[in-house]
Amino acid sequence: MSDVYVYALLSEAPRPDAGAGLSAEPLRVVRVGDLVAAVGEMAERPVVSEATLRAHDAVVRRLAGAVDAILPVRFGAVLSESALTDALAARARELTAALALVAGRAQMTLRVLGERAAPAAPAEDGGGSGAGPGARYLTARRAEWRRTHDAPELAPLRPTLAALVKAERVTRHDAPPLLASVYHLVDRDAVPAYLEAVEGGSAALAPLRVAATGPWPPYAFAPEALG
Amino acid sequence: MSTRPPARDEAREILATADSSLLDVVDNLLTKGVILSGDVVLGLAGIDLIYARLSVLLCAVDKLREIQEELG
Amino acid sequence: MTREPSAHVRELESLRAELERRVGDLSPPRWNADPEDVQRSVAKLVLTLVEFIRQLMERQAIRRMEAGTLTPEETEDVGRALMKLEETIVDIGKRFGLDPADLNLDLGPLGRLL
Numbered sequence: 001m002s003d004v005y006v007y008a009l010l011s012e013a014p015r016p017d018a019g020a021g022l023s024a025e026p027l028r029v030v031r032v033g034d035l036v037a038a039v040g041e042m043a044e045r046p047v048v049s050e051a052t053l054r055a056h057d058a059v060v061r062r063l064a065g066a067v068d069a070i071l072p073v074r075f076g077a078v079l080s081e082s083a084l085t086d087a088l089a090a091r092a093r094e095l096t097a098a099l100a101l102v103a104g105r106a107q108m109t110l111r112v113l114g115e116r117a118a119p120a121a122p123a124e125d126g127g128g129s130g131a132g133p134g135a136r137y138l139t140a141r142r143a144e145w146r147r148t149h150d151a152p153e154l155a156p157l158r159p160t161l162a163a164l165v166k167a168e169r170v171t172r173h174d175a176p177p178l179l180a181s182v183y184h185l186v187d188r189d190a191v192p193a194y195l196e197a198v199e200g201g202s203a204a205l206a207p208l209r210v211a212a213t214g215p216w217p218p219y220a221f222a223p224e225a226l227g
Numbered sequence: 228m229s230t231r232p233p234a235r236d237e238a239r240e241i242l243a244t245a246d247s248s249l250l251d252v253v254d255n256l257l258t259k260g261v262i263l264s265g266d267v268v269l270g271l272a273g274i275d276l277i278y279a280r281l282s283v284l285l286c287a288v289d290k291l292r293e294i295q296e297e298l299g
Numbered sequence: 300m301t302r303e304p305s306a307h308v309r310e311l312e313s314l315r316a317e318l319e320r321r322v323g324d325l326s327p328p329r330w331n332a333d334p335e336d337v338q339r340s341v342a343k344l345v346l347t348l349v350e351f352i353r354q355l356m357e358r359q360a361i362r363r364m365e366a367g368t369l370t371p372e373e374t375e376d377v378g379r380a381l382m383k384l385e386e387t388i389v390d391i392g393k394r395f396g397l398d399p400a401d402l403n404l405d406l407g408p409l410g411r412l413l
Binding site for chain 1: 231234237238241245249251252253254255256257259260261262263264
Binding site for chain 3: 233235238242243245257264269271274
């Protein structure tokens with residue numbers, strides 16, 4: 001049996017069928033418990049090129065239009081069907097939870113731009129007075145973890161975005177003018193309202209700026225690789 | 228076994244001239260999305276010998292506990 | 300939200316540079332001992348794996364702190380153990396001429412660890 005290329009994990013099989021993949025190969029589904037994987041037969045990983053990347057994205061977008069919940073798979077996932085089944089079975093719980101989170105939703109990407117990042121939240125007292133060195137260390141590590149997963153620059157936008165943003169992921173770059181990439185999960189029908197809120201609030205961010213793109217299938221809301 | 232360059236090098240080539248929409252696609256497809264291979268190939272003297280499937284071994288303890296509780 | 304063309308170009312360039320840094324390889328990471336210096340290769344692999352595991356455990360400990368499922372005693376004990384582990388990795392590394400910056404295993408799709 002040949003290897004398969006995996007495009008996305010779905011909550012249900014697309015109807016009437018899954019269509020064709022990036023090499024025009026017919027797609028089919030592999031079911032593992034409540035998870036459905038959309039796959040195509042493929043002997044080896046396709047070359048990374050503008051054409052193959054855009055084709056993979058087009059397949060994922062088409063699938064996203066045909067189902068309620070979709071978790072896009074990273075480009076280049078070629079594996080045997082048994083390896084796929086093992087991987088999905090091992091991570092069934094977190095993948096099912098992630099699918100529930102993204103159901104009916106799309107990703108909006110905000111690039112936070114400016115010359116200077118907003119100051120991080122002030123360092124908290126390490127576990128209260130009398131905390132030992134271990135607790136202080138872990139508290140400091142937690143503060144650093146929070147800093148790298150936070151976008152304080154968006155504070156002025158939070159009031160208007162709060163009702164629209166169902167989940168957020170942040171990648172800090174801190175490489176001016178690119179300070180951070182913020183990924184927001186919003187209900188599909190709330191995308192216009194989201195764009196309006198960002199546009200309307202952008203003046204309040206000055207001298208910082210944001211550039212919004214989307215909607216995208218929810219690539220940034222896949223669970224982390226190793227839990 | 229393919230003698231193609233590693234994917235990272237192919238990606239760097241297209242990144243060099245990518246327009247902003249392609250940069251967004253690269254961000255989504257090559258740094259995000261579900262990763263299905265958490266494995267490693269171990270070898271000696273340039274020869275691949277062992278393929279270790281890590282993806283089924285690593286699982287947070289909390290999750291193990293949840294599963295144990297469910298099983299009673 | 301209009302921006303000057305040159306500002307736009309700078310923004311694109313910085314996103315391009317960031318993606319060049321972050322894009323991982325898609326195939327499984329490979330470790331292949333250097334026949335000229337097997338000891339150092341082994342030390343490097345071992346320490347990188349231990350550091351990787353240390354970071355995984357640190358992340359999980361922080362999650363438990365956030366979730367409030369660690370007692371103050373457990374927080375202290377886990378914190379100390381992580382500190383010690385970090386020191387140990389640096390110390391053993393020094394004996395093989397390995398700087399923490401050298402412990403950067405390419406984890407394939409997961410990108411560079413550190």
